[in-house]
Amino acid sequence: MESFSDESFALSYWDYFTFVLIRPVLAVLFTLSLLFFGWFLAWKLVLVHVPLVQEIFGLRKKPVKPKPVGRRRFTEFYNRLNAQNPSLE
Template structure:
């Protein structure tokens, strides 16, 4: 009687515990192995993946020069003209 219960319990353990665990390991092993091979051969060299994974250090940004374009020159000239007008109006 006791050996029959032990055999049933071991069979239940195999069916409900060991088989699902082995199935999960069987599925995830090729997936992880394939990911590792893809990572080491191709994905490490893709710039977008490098940025996401933090493998490429960010380049320090250079400060932009004050006189970098036409729009900045236009507004600077406008400000200088306004200052000249204020000085000429205020002087007798």
């Protein structure tokens, strides 16, 4: 059986640089890219349709209701009462 010398397992500076810096950075970038891609898919497919999310992010504009013509209800009510009973005036 052949014995291995220590020099055959010696790592160069490039190998140390790869193990210490490049591989962890690539692993973190890969993980973050998967998280962002998953969030993007969830946003486009599900979250945009949730009313609470729409309200928070202003995605759905509330329709502006026109004011009704007879909106002075109290005045009309008392005018009708006075028209029916002129003695109350």
